[in-house]
Amino acid sequence: MVGHRTSLASGLYEGCKAEKAIKFHFSTSLGAIKTWSPKTTFTATPRNGEPFTVEADVVLAADGIKSNARRDMLKTLNINADIIDTNQAAYRIMINRSDILDDPELLELMDGETVTRWIGEKRHIIAYPISNNTIYNMSTCQPDVNFAAAPSETYTTKGSKPAMLSVFSDFCPKIQRLLNLVPDGEVCEWKLRVHAPLPTWVHGSVALVGDACHPTLPHLAQGAAQAIEDAAVIGVLLGKLPDSSPATINKTLQVYQKIRKDRAETLVEMAAASGRELHLGKGAAKEERDRQFEELKKKGGRVPDKWADADVQKMIYGVDVMKIADEEYEEMFKSI
Structure with a gap:
């Protein structure tokens, strides 16, 4: 759990x-x-x-x-x-089980015991069920737009649902349905900073x-x-x-x-x-990363997503x- x-x-x-x-x-x-x-x-x-x-x-x-x-x-x-701007921001989203009872594909995600990562150029979404499979927790990462001109003390802001949907408009239909469940006015975006x-x-x-x-x-x-x-x-x-x-x-x-x-x-x-590897755009590096993902399905090996890599997990x-x-x-x- x-x-x-x-x-x-x-x-x-x-x-x-x-x-x-x-x-x-x-x-x-x-x-x-x-x-x-x-x-x-x-x-x-x-x-x-x-x-x-x-x-x-x-x-x-x-x-x-x-x-x-x-x-x-x-x-x-x-x-x-x-403090260093990473030029990245994140939406944090929680979907209630009661909101997806009529969607078998989304219920399958809710009832699973796996973490799912969707990746694209400069963006990704990671999601998994929590609280005894009653909530589907989603965290995104996308280019920072809303905070670009904000003062350094600003770390969160009310986001725009249409803007959020636009950022991930080329992601799969499951993502579109999940994001559309977020109530209007409840989109919150976090700026990601390090130092x-x-x-x-x-x-x-x-x-x-x-x-x-x-x-x-x-x-x-x-x-x-x-x-x-x-x-x-x-x-x-x-x-x-x-x-x-x-x-x-x-x-x-x-x-x-x-x-x-x-x-x-x-x-x-x-x-x-x-993050840099997950967010690769078109080019040889992305092709090699995708090849490693495909190879992983067949016989295991290095995982480009370090969070899921066995050697990294052992280190952690x-x-x-x-x-x-x-x-x-x-x-x-x-x-x-």
Whole structure:
């Protein structure tokens, strides 16, 4: 069974609620980091309220690709690592089972246990059933048009259904029927951005986590997964602190970076490379890619779609980062 991201978020939230030591501050953003060590202090800014100062032993900044913590860290260290436009955008669509009961072909997709990818020049759609086969989840990728002139802080926009249908007008009839089921006025488009690899994820007692330090394109399905790996490693490492001094905290966060940085950045580039191969236009490279797909049907081999490639899957799912953190912490700590 495959769940939706909201199910994951809800599960994490419920798990946190069970811990009495966790206190939530909803609708509150990290404003600016004032000090990095020995105690980290930062401004918290409620949506409807006065800013207040927070002091912490450790700050794990998982504040996304628009991270204020990253902004302040890079400014403090005199580092430039700009957000990069990928010239790609995405529609995210969920089709309810009740909407396709009279369409046997679409019901077959809903009742299947497979992920389907439709690809075309500079575009693709990936889709699969979720929530006990009651919802068909679709994610697209297409050239960025609506955000081209938008300010850098704009990441989502209400899209046009006719424009969406036009972008995928040459895709198969199943896609046309699925996209036509999207209610007018409920088309939402996301801009896909990344940023240059950072020289460091750590400063003082602050560590960047997830999209704040390694945002990735969705072509490898590793965005949230890599953030979870970050969190899992940090959880193991902080449980091994020999003491709570700022120096020990900083070195431990550097161990986190040592375990995670190269792996995460490799997968970020692999996701981008997979997108480039999926989106090929006419020419020799596309012909070779299509030949490999045909060969795959007959006798297996390399998969041009890296998400489905056995060797790539082994690289992604065959590494136990928590085990590495548990077994190699002391040696890595001493080496820093």
